[in-house]
Amino acid sequence: MGTTQERYSRRGVSRFYFLKAIAAPNNVPTRAELGTTNGTDLSAFISDVEGFALENTAIDTPDMASSFTSNIPGENKADNSSFTFYEDKGSDTLEALLSQGVEGFVVILRKGDIQLTPASRSMEVFPVRVGSRSATYTAANEPAKFKVSFNITSEPAQDLAVPAAS
DSSP states (O other): OOSOOOOOOSTTTOEEEEESOOSSTTOOOOHHHHHSTTEEEOGGGEEEEEOOOEEEOOEEEOOTTOSSOEEEOOOEEEOOEEEEEEOOTTOOHHHHHTOTTOEEEEEEETTOSOSSSTTOSOEEEEEEEEEEEEEEOOSSSSOOEEEEEEEEOSOOEEEEOOOOOO
């Protein structure tokens, strides 16, 4: 690793997709799956993102030889995850796509849809089920929004290569 680093803001760079299905058994989407009717780019509609991260629950391993309690890695668990969307007064396309109980995959391209760095290992795939979808209400001077909460249904795939453009 060199001494310089190209820092960036996720806003305007990271991309968020919802895919109804992924053909590969290892849940790695193809370029075609990201851009067809199977995949929906949600990025422009998202107001806020929560979760979509893994946590490891450490297991304490105290012993009588020390007053220090060491630990070992335990189970992995996904954080509670959700997107808050801007509500569209003229369309319910997102609400229909992400209705309660719908299963699919949230695909995150952390460093964007990188074409300058082929096979950037910055894609994450979360198998999900929509747990709830509800409008948010406020008297504040802000746009109407709704929140979609996701259950992570199996182990996410991380650090995958972003599929190259065809």
